Amino acid sequence: MILQALYDYYERKAADPESTVAPEGWEWKEIPYLIVINKEGRFVAINDTREGEGKVKRARPFLVPQSAKRASGIKANLLWDNIEYALGANPRKRKDVSQRHKAFIERIGNDVEGKEVPSVNALLQFLSKDPVKQIEGSGYSDLWNRILEENPFVTFKLDGEKHSTICDDLQHEIPGPSSGDSVIGICLVTGEKNVEVARLHPSIKGVRGTNTQGGSLVSFNLPAFNSFGKTQSFNSPISERATFAYTTALNLLLGKDSRNKVSVGDATIAFWGEKRKDDKGSYDLEKDFAWYIADQKDDPDRGVQAVRSLYESVNTGRLSQSGDRFYVLGLAPNAARISVRFFRQGTVREVGENIKRHFDDFEIVRGPKDPEYLSLFRILTSTALEYKMQNVPPNLAGGVVESILDGTPYPSTLLQQCMRRIRAERNVTRARAAILKAAINRLKRVHKSFEKEITVALDPTNTNTGYRLGRLFAVLEKIQEEANPGINATIRDRFYGAASTSPVAVFSQLLKLKNHHLAKIENPGRKVNFEKLIGEVMSEISALPANLTLNDQANFSVGYYHQRQDFFTSKKTTNDNKQS
Numbered sequence: 195m196i197l198q199a200l201y202d203y204y205e206r207k208a209a210d211p212e213s214t215v216a217p218e219g220w221e222w223k224e225i226p227y228l229i230v231i232n233k234e235g236r237f238v239a240i241n242d243t244r245e246g247e248g249k250v251k252r253a254r255p256f257l258v259p260q261s262a263k264r265a266s267g268i269k270a271n272l273l274w275d276n277i278e279y280a281l282g283a284n285p286r287k288r289k290d291v292s293q294r295h296k297a298f299i300e301r302i303g304n305d306v307e308g309k310e311v312p313s314v315n316a317l318l319q320f321l322s323k324d325p326v327k328q329i330e331g332s333g334y335s336d337l338w339n340r341i342l343e344e345n346p347f348v349t350f351k352l353d354g355e356k357h358s359t360i361c362d363d364l365q366h367e368i369p370g371p372s373s374g375d376s377v378i379g380i381c382l383v384t385g386e387k388n389v390e391v392a393r394l395h396p397s398i399k400g401v402r403g404t405n406t407q408g409g410s411l412v413s414f415n416l417p418a419f420n421s422f423g424k425t426q427s428f429n430s431p432i433s434e435r436a437t438f439a440y441t442t443a444l445n446l447l448l449g450k451d452s453r454n455k456v457s458v459g460d461a462t463i464a465f466w467g468e469k470r471k472d473d474k475g476s477y478d479l480e481k482d483f484a485w486y487i488a489d490q491k492d493d494p495d496r497g498v499q500a501v502r503s504l505y506e507s508v509n510t511g512r513l514s515q516s517g518d519r520f521y522v523l524g525l526a527p528n529a530a531r532i533s534v535r536f537f538r539q540g541t542v543r544e545v546g547e548n549i550k551r552h553f554d555d556f557e558i559v560r561g562p563k564d565p566e567y568l569s570l571f572r573i574l575t576s577t578a579l580e581y582k583m584q585n586v587p588p589n590l591a592g593g594v595v596e597s598i599l600d601g602t603p604y605p606s607t608l609l610q611q612c613m614r615r616i617r618a619e620r621n622v623t624r625a626r627a628a629i630l631k632a633a634i635n636r637l638k639r640v641h642k643s644f645e646k647e648i649t650v651a652l653d654p655t656n657t658n659t660g661y662r663l664g665r666l667f668a669v670l671e672k673i674q675e676e677a678n679p680g681i682n683a684t685i686r687d688r689f690y691g692a693a694s695t696s697p698v699a700v701f702s703q704l705l706k707l708k709n710h711h712l713a714k715i716e717n718p719g720r721k722v723n724f725e726k727l728i729g730e731v732m733s734e735i736s737a738l739p740a741n742l743t744l745n746d747q748a749n750f751s752v753g754y755y756h757q758r759q760d761f762f763t764s765k766k767t768t769n770d771n772k773q774s
Contacts, residue, residue: 196523197383201439202468204442215443215446217365220257220259220365221257221445223258226242226243226348227242227347228243229280229329230350230351231317231350232316233352235317235322239334242337256349256361258271259271259361259364261396263395263397271301272301272305273350274359275298276346277348278345279294279297279298281326281329282295282321282326286345298321302314311363313363314360320350383432383436383440389435391428393426393428395410395411395412395432396441397410398532400447400455400462401462401525401527402460402527403460403527409532410532412432413426444464448464453481456488457488458570458574458591459590460527461535461591461595462524462526463523463525465480465523468519476512476516477507485497485500486504504550505550508550513542516541517542519540519541519542520540520542522537524537524592535592536595538599548599548601549598549599555636556632559759570591573628573629574591576612576625577611577629586611589607590608597636602640603636603637603640609748612626612748613748613751617695620687620690620691622751622752626755630749633748634647634752648661648752652665652756652759658753659749660743660747660750660753661752662731662734662735663693664749664751665753666732667689667690667750668754668758669731670704672724673708673711673715674707674708674711677714677715694750694751697738698738
């Protein structure tokens, strides 16, 4: 299903006249240097295609024949490669450089044999006249020394020709992809019969954590993985054409400048939509999806705009009209292969509704400086040591994304990690309170619990013991703060962990301490208000429990957060929240 969706995506892109997707048998490759030669096969110049300032420079992309699969051994690319293959240079002192250069020349002869292409004939003449010696004897010695240090990709250009490279002269001469060692079979992707089945699949690049050569999505390299005497990718027969299509599509989605990918934790997420021409009034989820997942430092307000756009599409009915398919693919590195963490597909309406439900669940009362909406990045880092993504447990990011897309309960690890950080730091932030609220409410819906869901702001009618005790703890802390202005450490710093796990061992002492603090408050009316609030909170607590379950501890944290926020919220704002 994944390969079928990617194949269809490539077919749509290839049919679009405005698309820059590589045609069959070709790929876009960043080539830093062009070796310019004349029609007689002599060296003319070296063109530096890199652009940018300082050390951060990007090479210009060129359309070149698809790269050869060479995990090991000698295999040359056609008309482009590193300087060892293309020119016979030996910057790394390899013993087989002459064989590599010979393979490069033979590849040109084999693939362009019988075709009258003047530029290729000039190139073959250049390669036969010791190209390295020609370059070293030119005025480009300084640039050549830098190239020797980098061992970059190079390709060739004919001086005075309108085409960018010699590769452009062969765009209609080179056939579709073929490994030369294929077998005939049925393609599992297209269903076509009697087609060449690919033995090796091109590498997928752009997944965080993989090596520079990329990794394989479909690969069988050991006898234990084979069956019925079939070796390598013949175990999952996919035609050469379908193989090229799905790998090209995925590499396009995962490209450096792609807007269709986002990375969270160790997962790289690619997403794309199936846009129909007759569905112009629907919501464009593909444009905004990345902003729901990760924070963007260069434009922090863009995520808020994306979420607002989603809510607006619901209110205007645009989302309900969106029947196009939408796909989300989560990938992770695994040695020389790429692991599929998850794959989800559905209509834009279904996915959009589940994303909106996620933001609804995470809505909670907040301070004036807190962000309006929480991205997945902020959610995950709130559960990690020092708020660093590298400290987020493996698989948690992928699990949360799956829950968002499916509308299912969040992973239990999310709540557990959040509680660990709260106990360790004794700090219930807006993000952590939102995590606990969302996790608890989704579990209640799945199990169809009769217990009331946690609300956005303070809920005086919530009778959950953990929630009430959290509120009580916040009230006692507030009394201490008003009794001792400028205090550095409160009861939260000493007693939060014990109060949220073993209330009976702590609250009796805290309630006695409360009387001492109330005596210091000079405003009589303020004292009466605190006494009334404590009575209201404790009215539903029949007895202090010896221990609280993990869910009740989460309710404790949310109750504490709600009560603290209520102290700093005007009554007008509180009433407005209740009415909404």
